[in-house]
Amino acid sequence: ENPEACDAAGINVNLIRHLCDIFSGAMAGLAGAFISLGYIGLYDRGIAGGRGWIAIIVVIFSRWNPYKAILGSLIFGIGYSVAANLIGVGSGIPYYFLLIMPYLVALIVIVIFVGKTKSPSALTIPYWRK
Numbered sequence: 001e002n003p004e005a006c007d008a009a010g011i012n013v014n015l016i017r018h019l020c021d022i023f024s025g026a027m028a029g030l031a032g033a034f035i036s037l038g039y040i041g042l043y044d045r046g047i048a049g050g051r052g053w054i055a056i057i058v059v060i061f062s063r064w065n066p067y068k069a070i071l072g073s074l075i076f077g078i079g080y081s082v083a084a085n086l087i088g089v090g091s092g093i094p095y096y097f098l099l100i101m102p103y104l105v106a107l108i109v110i111v112i113f114v115g116k117t118k119s120p121s122a123l124t125i126p127y128w129r130k
Contacts, residue, residue: 001121002121007129013129014127032047035047050103053106054076055073057109057110058072058076060110060114061117064117076106079101079102082101083099083101083102
C-alpha cells in the first residue's frame with residue numbers, strides 16, 4: 001500500500017516486488033502444468049480455457065486479501081466441480097450451459113464488485129528510492 005513506509009522501515013521494496021513476481025509466475029506455471037499433466041493428461045492449445053481471467057476476478061472479488069482469495073478460489077473451484085459432475089450424471093441441464101456456468105458466475109461477480117473494490121494505491125506504480 002505504501003512503498004515509502006516500507007523503505008523507511010528498511011524493507012527493500014524492489015526486491016520484494018521482484019520476489020513476488022517470480023513467485024506468482026512460478027505458481028502460474030505450476031497451475032498450467034497441473035492442468036495439462038495431472039487434471040487432463042495431455043496438452044492442447046487453449047487448455048486453460050480462461051481460468052487465468054477467473055483468477056484475476058478472484059483477486060478483485062477478494063479485494064486483494066489473500067485469505068478472501070483462498071475462499072473465492074474455493075467457491076469457483078466448487079462451481080467447476082459441480083458443473084463437471086452435473087455433466088457426468090446427465091442432469092438434464094443443457095451441456096453448454098454447464099460449460100459456461102463458472103464463467104457466468106465470474107461475470108456476475110465482476111459486474112457486482114468491480115466498482116466497489118479499491119486496488120492498492122501503489123499497484124503498477126514503479127518505486128524509485130529517493
